[in-house]
Amino acid sequence: MKLAILVGTLAELAGVGLTATATWLIMRAAEHPPMQALTVAIVAVRTLALAKGALRYLERLTSHKAVLSEAVELRGRVYDDLAHREHVPSGTALTRIVTNVDQHLNTRLRATLPWLTVALVGATAVAFSGFSLPLVAGLLINLALLPWLAIRNPRDLTPLRARLTDQTTELVHSKEELIAYGLFDEKLAAATKTAKELSRGERTRDLTPLAIAVQFATAIALLAQHEPGWLIMAAVATFEITIPLAALTMPRPEPTGEPAPAITHNAPELHGRTAIVGPSGAGKTTLLNAIAHDLEPSRGALADAHVFHTTVRTNVLLAKPDATQQELDRAAGITELDLNWDQVVGERGEEISGGQRQRLILTRTVLARPEVLLMDEPTEGLDPLQADRVLAKVLDDHGGPALVVTHRTEQLALFEHVHHRRPIGDDHVRRVG
Template identity: 30%
Template sequence: MAVLDEFPPPLRARGADTQRDGGGAPPSAAAAAAHDHQSTATAEGGGWRTGSGRGGRDPVPQPPPSPTRPTTVATITAAAAALGTGAAAVALMATSAWLIARAAEQPPVLHLLVAVTAVRFFGLSRGVLRYLDRLAAHRLGLRHQARARLDSYAALADQPMVGRRLGDLVARLVLDTEAAQDRVVRVRMPVLTAFGVGALAVTGFALLVPAAAVVLAGYLLLAGLVVPRLAGHVSARLDARIAPLGGELAEAVLRLHRHTVLLHLTGQEARGLEPARAAAARLREAEQRAATARGLGQLGAWLALAVTVVALLGVGGTAVAAGQLSGPALAVLALTPLALHELLLPLVDAEQARRRTAAALARLDGLQRPVPFPVRGDTASARQRDYLKPAGERAAVRTVRGDTGAPGVRDDLEPAEEWAGEPGVVLDGLVVGRTSDLTEPVSLRVRPGRRVVLVGPSGVGKSTLLATLLGQLAPRAGTVAVGGPVGCLTQDAHLFDTTVAENLRLGRPDATDAELLEALRRVRLDLPLERHVGEHGTRLSGGEARRVALARVLLAAPATVVLDEPTEHLDAETARALLRDVDTLFAGAPVLVVSHQPELLRQEWSDVEVVHLSARAGRAPSDPLPDPVRTP
């Protein structure tokens, strides 16, 4: 639907053949309704069943082929560069300490040449290896980030956007996918370097003075494991909240951006800014408190270093006094922990980053699962999402009927399971809703060439019924069956900020320029294909934008047509012309319309059946949740 129209054209184009959606129906809606055979959903079975015709769903976009160099090799290369950088830094400090102390004894210069050369070697290699380390680590991290982003797009292309907040979704795709890179660069590599080089340093100290090795090992565990874990435990709840708070801020900013003009015209800018400011304040407070915990953790690491240096001086001094250690070696014992500290200090930040990336990647994993909406009688089982899984063969449908005799119910219709599968729509005792029943049971059949209009007060459940019909929601009761690929013209069909041709090819990506021009001609538009339509189609008039969306539906060649408020925001003359063109272009197709203007449709269409939807007894005709077939 229009929700997924927010994504770039390449993603939409991959599934546009099957979607048959000129107005922006989500790929999952097409998966449920855009088959060459009948698609049927039932609440009792908790599943959406789809036929197995040749016109089935396009394959979900897959990640590109693996790079020439395997990820294992890239990981080993990055790890080796990181270990080499840390080892060179510690070796440079140890060698410099020995050289300075030994030079103070004024030995023959020849006795210092090896140490001088080693200092030069480690100094140069440290810079070179540091560059290679950053290059390899970021290359590996970006590879993981790209894979996470591709997997997220692939998951979104295969499920509905019902119940998702677009601002939060953008934050997941942009910010949370960066956690895959941070997990490599800021978590794994620092930990590997610190403990790998630390183990080498402990081994070297053991060769000099075993007691000094014990002290250094204690420092390694204290500053590298205990202190970071304590600091991470203090900020664990905050670190887990930062990613969701970032999503809340993105959602608030997106909503503010969408309503900027209205807020300005009504003088409510300050009121409109309140949600964004509140979200920013919550995020800032969480980050500040997490930074305080990080600072305390680093203070603990510095204190551990001070204690370690004093302890090493004591152990080393005793060894020197006993004649077991030379004076220059004592300088090595005292100064080496300073270099090792540079590797251990980032582990406090790495522990916090580990918890933050875990929370962010968990949010990405959430994209693999559709937002669950409970099915009556089974609110806790995985059956909630069964309707999203297409079956290879058409399954028998069990009908759960609503109350007979209620408004909108017709008892003269055959059950959905007896339907032959021709183009059209069959609703049999259908009750819709997200978490509760919104409507009385509805039964109707839209045959080829027929026009049926659903009317009712705002919030009664018209658009929710449409979302159920398109496969975005499971039915609460009864059955819904859709025959043939479906073309849906939504109320706010999205036009991307690109050319007319690119917007039209969302309906059929392989369409030629001649076919695009023919589609425009049939909807009575004379627009050059290379013309840019502007953001959200702002360079087109309202009527032109609707006709471009209609041409997109026409290119998809749907067998069944669904229109959601087709005349909304159009003047009377333009609305009448549009309805006449729809009647002509889809003369033989079944057309189901959701509208608040049934009189206008009666005037322009010769044979119209109007079905009045009634709210479920005991509830007001309102629904606080976002409209599932419109951009929230």
């Protein structure tokens, strides 16, 4: 990181020097001096322009390398800590831990590094100007006051972004279901409202106009003191690199404790096969998560839908690390998984199709053999005929209590009970057949 700070400072100084030298060259050229009097300035302008570009590239290279090295070390420490815990946090808590690690690294790259670079460049500019009072005052405002205002009482927009992401995903992936239940326009209006609220929040906390006002006020003050034009332009160039400081944010770490379980009204009993159906927004997934939270870890949990950037074999073995090849082949046969065990699936399974990803997750579930099976749209993305066939085989192999969220009415014949969820909470259970 020290090398990145040094290179970044040199790059910004090259930019300030380029502006000052170019301004002096223009002013001097207006006097029509001999060409020899301008030769040094011309060479300096070209040299500084090339140096700025090269140093900027090197700064990006060294800063990202430093942060990535720190990421490896920090994530390794987090993994070691989790590996030695007797109780493994839930998926929600793990997601928050990952978010906090990413926020820490992003702060190092987007906040700490720029601030230190600007501080060093500003100190150099102040010393070179003979400690000009307007320049000192302006830099103190931009280096201290603006970041303080930005992080003093920030409005956390993360919940709004998360809500907008969820609403957008629901509109895209559940469009047919929403239209069928007459909820599409309502959900679209809610997403539009969230987007507008997020846009207002982004605008109200942007201090860039104040930073620009400080920059021009300083330039006017220098002009009033009859400072030379090249010095005024150099000061303006110095302030240009302080403007991003107005957008600094210090996100608060997310709590990593276990969230309180949701209240489960009229939850179905854990016996036999039960399908949970209802319109989008009726709380089907919330109900499933709440039931999973109440279960003892040894009895089972909600089927994990995350796919890691590794081989199919490693992804499936997460459910049972000591499984034999025979057990793997048996589970794959039930879910009709048609992937090579050594194939790498890519980030979040991007190297395989959506249906293959779903069957990989189901294969992991079959291999785990939990006492209670909880699944949320387990066959989404599969061909309808294959979806019904695979779900039937998974349920037959499981044999025990199973709760499955599904929107396919054709699959209800596979279940002994159907638990209906309504947005207004008038849930009821009926027996099939």
